[in-house]
Structure formats: C-alpha cells, structure tokens
Amino acid sequence: MNNQELLYLYFSNSLTPEQETLFQSLLATDVAFKAEFEYEKNLQKAIKSSETDRLKSKLQDVEQNLNKQDKSIFNYRNFAIAASIVLLMGWFGYNTFFSTNYNSLYDSNFSEYPNTVYPITRSDDSNSLEREAFVAYETKNYQIAIEKFDALTESDKQEYVNFYKAQAYLGLEDTNNAKALFIQILTEDTSFVAEANWYLALIAIKEKDKTQAIAYLENLVSNYNYNKNKAQELIDKLN
Amino acid sequence: MQRVQENITIEDLKQGSDLLFKRIYEENRDKFINFAKKYNLPQDDIIDVYQDAYIIFYNNVMQGKIEEFTSSISTYLFSIGKYLIFDKMKKNNKTINPDFDLSIIREKEELVDENFDLDQEDLTTEQVLLKTHFGTLGKKCQELLTLFYYRGFTIKDIIETSEYTSENVVKSAKSRCMKTLKERINSNQQ
Numbered sequence: 001m002n003n004q005e006l007l008y009l010y011f012s013n014s015l016t017p018e019q020e021t022l023f024q025s026l027l028a029t030d031v032a033f034k035a036e037f038e039y040e041k042n043l044q045k046a047i048k049s050s051e052t053d054r055l056k057s058k059l060q061d062v063e064q065n066l067n068k069q070d071k072s073i074f075n076y077r078n079f080a081i082a083a084s085i086v087l088l089m090g091w092f093g094y095n096t097f098f099s100t101n102y103n104s105l106y107d108s109n110f111s112e113y114p115n116t117v118y119p120i121t122r123s124d125d126s127n128s129l130e131r132e133a134f135v136a137y138e139t140k141n142y143q144i145a146i147e148k149f150d151a152l153t154e155s156d157k158q159e160y161v162n163f164y165k166a167q168a169y170l171g172l173e174d175t176n177n178a179k180a181l182f183i184q185i186l187t188e189d190t191s192f193v194a195e196a197n198w199y200l201a202l203i204a205i206k207e208k209d210k211t212q213a214i215a216y217l218e219n220l221v222s223n224y225n226y227n228k229n230k231a232q233e234l235i236d237k238l239n
Numbered sequence: 240m241q242r243v244q245e246n247i248t249i250e251d252l253k254q255g256s257d258l259l260f261k262r263i264y265e266e267n268r269d270k271f272i273n274f275a276k277k278y279n280l281p282q283d284d285i286i287d288v289y290q291d292a293y294i295i296f297y298n299n300v301m302q303g304k305i306e307e308f309t310s311s312i313s314t315y316l317f318s319i320g321k322y323l324i325f326d327k328m329k330k331n332n333k334t335i336n337p338d339f340d341l342s343i344i345r346e347k348e349e350l351v352d353e354n355f356d357l358d359q360e361d362l363t364t365e366q367v368l369l370k371t372h373f374g375t376l377g378k379k380c381q382e383l384l385t386l387f388y389y390r391g392f393t394i395k396d397i398i399e400t401s402e403y404t405s406e407n408v409v410k411s412a413k414s415r416c417m418k419t420l421k422e423r424i425n426s427n428q429q
Contacts, residue, residue, distance in 0.1 A: 008387075008393070008394065009393075011387060011388055011391060012387075012391050012392060012393040012396070013303060013391055014393055040388070042363070042365050042366045042369055043369050043373070043384070043388055043420075044388040044389070045362060045366045045369075046362065046366045046367075046369035046370035046373055047370075047373060047384060047385055047388045047389045048298065048302075048358070048388075048389055049362055049366070049370055050370055050373060050374060051298065051301075051385065051389050052294055052298065055260075055294045055297060055298075056290060056291075056294060058257075058260070058261075059264060059290045059293065059294070060290070062261055062264055062265070063286060063290070066265070066268075135251065135254070135256075136254060136256075138258070139254065139256030139257065139258045139259065140256075140257070140258075141254050141255070141256060143400065143401070143402075144254060144400065147399075
C-alpha cells in the first residue's frame with residue numbers, strides 16, 4: 001500500500017486498525033507525508049467552507065421566497081413592469097420563431113413527465129427499490145434513478161419503468177439512450193406509447209431532423225389524444 | 240433502517256436532493272423560531288442561527304458523521320441552535336437577563352450526538368487560499384474533490400454514483416485536479 005492509498009482511506013474513514021497504526025507512525029516520521037496530509041486536511045476544510053457558503057445562499061433564497069409569498073400584494077408598478085416584460089418576450093419570441101430555431105422549439109416544448117405511477121407519500125414506509133428510484137427521479141437525481149431502475153428485478157419491473165428511465169436519460173441530456181428506450185416502447189406497444197411518440201419527436205427536433213420529427217408528430221395527431229394540439233402547432237411551425 | 244419523523248431517512252437525505260433539503264428546512268422553521276423566541280433575539284438573528292444550525296446538521300449528515308438518527312431532526316436542530324445562540328451571546332458578552340448564569344452552559348454535552356462536528360473555527364490563511372483557488376477549478380474537478388473530501392466517498396462509491404468508469408480513471412482525474420489546484424496556488428504566490 002502506498003502513501004496515497006493510505007490518504008484515500010483516511011479521507012473516506014475506512015482505515016483498518018492496522019492501517020491506522022501505520023498511518024500514525026508515518027505522520028510521526030515522514031515529513032513529506034505529514035505535509036501532504038496537512039495540505040489535504042486544509043483542502044477538506046476549504047471545500048467544506050465552500051459547500052457551507054453554497055448551502056447558506058440556497059437557504060437565503062428559500063427564505064426570500066417565503067417572504068415573497070407572505071407579501072404577495074398586487075402592485076400596479078410591478079404589474080407595469082411585468083407587462084413590459086411580456087411585451088418584450090413576445091417580440092423576442094416572434095423574432096426567434098420566425099426562422100426555425102430547433103433548440104428553442106425543443107426547450108419550449110420539453111417538460112419532464114411527472115411521476116404519475118408511483119405515489120410517494122410520507123406515510124409510506126415501504127422502502128422498496130422502486131420507491132427509491134422514484135424519489136430520485138422526482139428530486140432530479142437522474143443518474144441514481146437510472147441505477148435504481150436498472151437494479152429492479154424482472155419480476156418487479158413494471159411496464160412503465162422504461163418510460164421513466166428514458167425520462168431520466170433526457171434529464172441527463174443523454175438523448176441517445178432515451179431515444180433507444182422510447183423506440184423500444186413503440187415497438188413493444190406498452191403503456192406511454194403516445195407519450196413516447198411525443199418525446200421522440202422532441203428529440204428529433206433537437207437533432208434538427210425535421211422529417212423524422214414531423215413523422216412522429218403526425219403519428220401522434222392521427223392516432224392519439226395526448227398533446228394533440230401542441231403536436232399540430234409544432235407541425236405547422238416546422239413546415 | 241432508522242426512521243425519523245415523516246419517514247425521512249439518512250439515506251434519503253444523503254442523495255443530496257434539493258427538494259428534501261428545502262422541505263426539511265421549511266418544515267422545521269416555525270418550530271425553531273418559536274423555540275428560539277425565549278432567548279429574546281431579533282427575528283433576523285433567529286433566522287440566521289436557524290440557517291447555520293441547519294447547515295451544520297446537513298454537513299454532518301453529508302459527511303457521514305451520523306450513521307443513523309437517534310432523535311428527530313427538529314431535536315438535532317434545536318440542540319445545535321441552542322449551542323449557536325449561547326456561543327453568540329458569549330461572544331457578544333451578552334446575557335438574556337442579568338440572572339442568567341452563562342457558566343452553567345455546557346457545550347458539546349448539550350448536543351444529541353457527540354460525534355457532531357460544530358466546526359466554528361475561522362479558516363486559516365492557507366485554507367482561504369485553497370478555497371479561493373478551488374472555486375476557480377472546473378465544475379468536474381470541484382465535484383470530484385467535493386465527493387472525496389466533503390462527502391468522504393471511497394473510489395468505489397465515486398464509480399457507483401458518477402460517470403467515472405474505473406478506479407484508474409478516478410485516480411488520474413483526481414490527481415489532475417490536485418495538480419491544477421497546486422499550480423494555480425503556486426502561480427498566484429509568485
């Protein structure tokens with residue numbers, strides 16, 4: 001075991017008693033080791049302090065929002081400002097949509113599909129893998145959600161799991177993996193087929209593949225009700 | 240698995256979810272304000288202490304200082320909050336009322352968990368320097384070093400929770416980040 005390994009173990013609190021003894025004796029005898037240890041210990045403090053700052057400013061934001069909720073008094077001045085912003089946004093929107101801007105079409109139409117299949121309640125004390133996966137999904141920890149979905153056994157795997165896994169990939173902006181799963185949903189004709197169509201269309205838009213996007217959208221409009229109007233609007237914008 | 244109020248587990252918290260972080264803060268806020276009122280602090284100070292107490296609690300969870308909750312989250316928060324309030328009063332040399340004897344305050348024993356790290360010391364000059372330059376590193380380096388030093392992740396934990404694929408990839412990424420950090424500090428000192 002080299003000295004670097006010992007430091008790794010120290011900082012992950014996983015030194016065995018023997019390694020601890022070795023660690024202590026190196027600290028007492030090896031000047032270079034001691035210096036490196038102190039450097040890393042200082043770095044640990046520095047990082048903790050950055051984390052603390054980050055958390056503090058997050059809490060200050062939370063606090064500000066709480067105060068805002070308390071003081072949500074209608075105010076004409078704010079209304080005037082808001083109205084000007086709406087006008088500006090409208091003008092900006094007109095300009096951006098005048099030519100096909102695929103990225104903004106994607107951004108303005110994409111929204112993460114809410115968890116509608118696995119209710120997470122506070123009184124629910126089952127702690128199944130599926131619950132953990134949906135907790136991670138709802139809290140936007142997509143990588144963890146994917147891992148938990150993957151860890152489900154075949155018998156526990158409900159047919160909606162692939163759809164939410166694909167959503168998690170979209171959350172990570174990994175369109176390739178998301179696409180593969182949505183296509184699988186279309187071919188297997190399970191739940192969320194219409195939704196899969198919609199998201200495939202959005203991915204095609206993101207990939208600037210107009211023909212493919214229109215094909216998915218037309219399929220959606222003619223066969224399903226989900227997002228029918230939005231899909232028609234998108235077809236019109238793309239054509 | 241040890242459960243606390245509303246079934247929030249240490250594992251849930253450790254996932255680092257923003258939503259839970261916010262929810263626990265909001266759910267205990269009014270209780271804390273009521274609890275702290277007896278110390279006659281202005282409302283802004285109470286909120287400030289509450290935030291600091293909450294962050295200390297959260298840091299301890301994230302750094303693995305508590306393995307399981309032995310009491311409810313609000314008990315932890317009150318206990319840390321009380322320590323911070325007393326500490327503040329001692330520093331300001333102020334007492335709540337003339338009869339209040341500050342010498343009776345025991346410090347760490349007041350806390351529900353003796354492994355708790357209150358970490359109230361100011362940073363040394365070297366630590367400030369490290370913090371400043373750490374902040375200039377790329378996002379990936381900051382995240383990786385945070386996993387190592389703040390979360391206390393082993394290399395295996397890091398592979399499991401991030402996109403790094405092998406032990407060697409993690410190790411070399413880490414040593415590159417450390418090298419950049421050292422270079423930046425050195426070039427700044429010259």
